[in-house]
Amino acid sequence: MRTGFKVLGLVGMLAAGPGTYAETPPTIHTTTATAKETKDLVKVIGKVVDAAKNTPASFATVALLRTDSTAVSGVMADENGVFSIPEVPPGNYILRITTVGYDTRFVSNVSIATEAGTTDLGVIGLTASAQELSEVVVRGEKTMIVNDIDKKIVNVGKDLLATSNNVSELLEKVPSVSLDENGNPMLRGKGNVVVLIDGKPSSLYGNDLPTVLQSFPAELIERIDVMTTPSAKYEGEGASGVIDIITRKSRIKGTNGNLRGTLGNNWNNNGSGYINHKEGKWGLRASGSAQQRKWFFRRTLQRENYLGETTTRLDQNGNGQDGNTSLFGRLGVNYDFDEQNSLGVVVNYSQDQNHNRNFYHNETRLPNGELIQQFDRLSNGNSRGNNVNANLDYRHLFSDKDHVFTFTANYSEGQSNGSSEFDQQSDWDELDLRQQSLRQNNRQALFLNADYTWPITPKATLEVGARSRLNSSTTNNAFYTYIPDTDTFVINPNASNEFGYSDASYNGYVTFTQKTGDWGIRGGLRVTDATQHINQISRQQSFKAHFLYLVPTLALSRKLDDETLVKLNYSRRVQRPQADRLNPFTDISDPRNIQSGNPNLTPEYTHKAELGYSSYKDKGGWGPSMFVDYSNNAITRIRTIDEEGIAYSRFDNVGREMAYGFETDFSRQISEKIKVNATGRIFRSEVVSEIANIDNQTWSYSGNLNAFMQLPFNVRASAYLNYDGPRAIAQGTRQGTFIANMGLRKDVLERRGTVSFNVQDIFLSRIYQSELRTDTYLQNSLWQRTNRFVGLTFQYKFGKISASGDNDA
Template sequence: MKRNSFLNIIALTLPIQLLFASPNTGTTLVNITKSQRADGGKLVGKIVEAPNNAGVSFATVALLMTKDSSLANGVVADENGVFTIANVTPGNYILRVTNMGYQTFYRPNVSVATEANLLDLGTLTMLPEAKKLNEVIVRGEKSMIVDDIDKKIVNIGKDMLATSNNVSDLLEKVPAVSLDENGNPQVRGKGNVVVLIDGKPSNLYGSDLPTILQSFPANLIERIDVMTTPSAKYEGEGASGVIDIITKKTKIRGTNGGARLSIGTKNNNSASGNISYKAGKFGLNAFGSGQTRAMTWERTLNRDNLASDMPTHLQQTGTGGNKGKGLFGRVGVNYDINDKNSLEAGVNYSRDNNRNNSNILNETSLQTGLVTETFRRLNNSKGNGDNLNFNLDYRLKFAEKDHQLNFNSSYSLGGSDGESYFNQESEIDSLLRNQQNLRNNNRHSLFLNTDYTWPITPKSTLEVGLRSRTSANDNVNAFYNLDRETNAYVFDNNISNVFGYKDATYTGFMTFSQKTDLWGIRAGLRVTDYNQDINQISLNRDFSVHFLTLVPSFALTRKLGESSQIKLNYSRRVQRPEADWLNPYTDVSDPRNVKTGNPNLRPEFTHKAEMGYSNYEANGGWGPSLFMDYSNNAITQIRTVNETGISLTRYDNVGREFSYGFETDFSQKFGDVLKINGSGRVFRSEVVSALANIDNRTWSYSGNLNAFITLPADFRASAYVNYEGPRAIAQGTRDGVFIANMGIRKDLLEKKATISFNVQDIFLSRNYKSQLNTSSYAQSSLWHQTNRLVNVTFQYRFGKISASGDDA
């Protein structure tokens, strides 16, 4: 804002400011106009805060008559604490300075002589109150995208928060990130993404990632780091990349907090509240939220079985729905022992209840059209899960400049239980089924992490770290069949499973960074020793898996200007088989499409390279790049069909997977009216395996766009569209998916509150289609979400935030 315009606003609002600044509740508003003042001297000065002498912005300066303390004149200081009081009548006065959060400052015996034209009062120092309440410092919003040497930092601004209730909603708005039909994150349209929360594995917060992301409230998030070619500091897993979700750690004085309530269609509701307190060296913060959610879907599958001497056709059609309730809470304390030592501890608790149902009609026919069998399979399931996580973090700054040691620890324990009832209806007696599936899972894990940062020179830094992660999981999956004669459920050992799992990962890494005025380099190496112990107790079969992996990384940047640079990145990634992928248990929940694990899986190694340019400024910028991913033992799902038409799906190392293309992200402000950001890419994906007789090569394109528009009457609107184009998968192709959301918001109560209206999946276009073609079968499938989400959200904030934050 220009200085003259700002002073005009001050002149208009001065009477109100002076009224609220008065310490006497009975003070009558005095509206001082130029005609009421006699020409006189001028007072000037600057107001600063103890002890750092920073200017106190917009303090109210009042000149009081000595005899009765009545108001004679006054102004509001500018953003730097500088003030000028003009036209002061000669006489003796008391100067009073007030500002919310500071002790009132008085200077008596301010004498303005008749002959004086200018009186300089110098620097006036105000002392902060013990508590600063009911004030928010307004700071400029950060640039949305910041390009670091080995990652893109996406700052979560007010507009993104206003249209997002949870982390899943936020991730859809992040350039290059999308969600699949199950809610799992993808980078550049591909899965196998490692998700961290504050640098720690997300599974410390629970066992199901989509549920974690839906339960984690959006207003806890400060930024999201996206790494397509991560440095050796980060997890070596994740063939597609790493997403690190950074939560807010705002330094405050006094108390601040807020509450949020969202009411949506189909019982999609949520409520949350947070409060933070800081007094001296001690800080406390707490957060709690609850949600209900519901989603409905429809599904079709058509498959021609070509393996049999008499080819058949399977058609599955049906509908279903998922409902859930979730609770999330966290309490954290921090203590600054001294200026070099600090300690932080916290507890997170989450609980989730879900209810699922499906109704699928199965029909098998011959090529002539004659239907040979028909059955309808009904499924009703429910499950409960909870997770408790404790963390303790310690930071030590050494006497040497910028030397720092960080120690982080997390212990997590949780469990879940569930039951499913399958009722299979048919006119054919042999197809009649009544089954019960009981599940129980208990898990615990421990994460230890220590990092040491050593600035070798002012422009070079060495960082070394050690990681240890151990976890154990006991899983009981029991199937029972109804005996029609006794009307009792009988345990079926053939399709049941008791599964024990342990893993231990020990990692060491080292990165070296060198920065000059023009060049930047970061090179690193990560060594990981990975151990898995798998015990299929029900079959009395156990086996162990051990991997030792090296993950190098390299990044080089060259500055071209104040905000522009080019960079070259390389990283080797590893995707280790997960427990469910290895477990040879066969899941028969869908008897025509069964699944099993593969204990012979080997790790997938991916080489990732990227060369790009970026230029991000306060008003916007862009970051085009060329990228390449290559793996010669890619892990993917393979489906085979036997002569009876039953398909078996399991993970396998299929062969070569190669993708390359062009990508850019961008952001731009158009005056004070429009702000956009997004990303787009054009790429070729290839999946080739001579052993599995696969050769799929496809050009594709995808992208997303966010637009935020300032409207009259202090309204703001937003729109989001995302399209993931068709791409090659192991045995066929997957069609493109289009999603569109929109919202409108308005700030209320002097911007302490916000009300917003949002619509997600406007066109009900979440259609996930795929086609598979092999020598033994041809299949097409569709999964479609059938309910859009419409919600109204109200958010209220209170208190003093003295650190910068986009949600202020």
């Protein structure tokens, strides 16, 4: 713990830059001009009118931008078209004015002088748009996909939001991203993805990632950054890469908000809302959501067992349902001490309740069809959990552009508990049994992070940072068996355990970026010192593992023109085993398929390289790339079988995995009414282990399509198609999966309201299948969600932004 604070202290001293605070007090502001005292700030005023009619353009949005187009401040004109932007530092700016029915107006070379006191821009005329309102909306939205030197940025616009209620549904529409049957994100069809929220680990919001993503409202998201070869600034873990989910931050003075409600079939309903208020130095934001979900599924499994004197065949056919109710709330306050320093505090709270019901019919037969075993198994489970975290962010801006120091502290804690009942019945009396299980979990986490960015020259930038993360959890699993003679449930010590886990990781990184002409290079190195403690409390066994590893990264780029870039990236990744995979607890909820953890797992090391090209013009472009991923000591699930046909599975370090191939994203405004974003990939996947006698290889292809079309009556249609092709896994092949969604939306109430209709999994094609083949058994399994989602959503934006900047919002 002390080591982490020493590292953070060092970064704090580095933040002083070449000098020290004692020698030269920093002068900081949010513009490119030299910072001044508050008394030197200038008020910018003006009036917006219809250029043809000379009538006021009431409630037009007026934004003040830096010369690099980043936002500084903004207000809404009053009903007379008059606007007033207070406290503007001297400098050169661009003024952007937007409102319904008019072309966006840019006023360049807005020069603000110190001695002016008030700068009057006079009357500014707007030209009425000759196109449909909906077409103006399409043109005004950000480009959906932006390729940066080491990441892919996906901006979340109205089209994505119209068919997405939560972050989980958003991620499905992001290029290169898909979800497995449990709702965990995958990159290029592979798991082990680090998911961040505003640069912080998603585990701070709860211990179950799918639940966190399903609880987070989609309208809070501004963009999603996808990094398959992340720089050293990001976590070294995540063999497949990093997904950073960036939430919206209001920079405009005044009050605004959003309310959203969805009614869906099969009790799939949700409601959410947020409100932002910024006045003077203070900013306040609050949001909340409530969701109710229910889905049904079916599952089949066929397994031929070649052990023993004769072959046997197990057939499992089952169905079930899962239900979830969740609440999410967020409250944040930020304060600008001056032009140099700002502080933000955010508290998040989430709560969820889950219910599941599963039924399985099991038959075991000989090759001649003779039935040798049969039973039905019914399970009912309930669980409840909550999580709270408090986050503090401090930001210090220096006099040079992009010269910044940030510090973050986050503490979270959560609890969950659950119970399940199992009732197994058979014509064979010895197979009749009843069981119960109880589970409790308590967890705490502390996260500290400091980053310092120093633009040494206009073309050279140094970044250094340090991070400490401390986690601890205790899980108690108790499994009981019913004894008919005494009419009591007796604990089964072989299937019960109390498991304690803690880990501490201390990280430091440095990156250096240099631009020379059209060339750019970014090199980085991250060092991680991590310790994991595993405590089998009930068995009085403990394990300790220490890791020290380096994560080098390199990115080279060359601009062929303003819109075209060629880049070469390399990153090393380290995947430490997760707590649930280390826990040796034996899960016997399905007596024919028993699972357990492995406390002897060691890290998986992955090398990732990409060569990419991107060219995006006004109406679209494309970004092809070639990639190769090589993992040594790969962590994967291994399944063995005994002579009675019972399967035992756990995670092991099996050998090496490799994937290489070609991927491209494509974006095109085909016409004024049709826009398409697509991603395609063809690749080869290999899993090889001499020790486990594994050698699986396959070629495959994947792709997704987001298409948007303008229909009559200002209705906007969207369609989403995704296909994840087959992939080699340790003992066989995971089959391909196809998903199709569609949606319609229409702006109403002068664009303050939006009505949308969407259907998910139109063809009920979300089917996950796998085949496992070894010398001792052959297994085919299937899992399918059997209900499509149909929902109707209404969203309303509200708020009148103050034109004066006073407290009369």
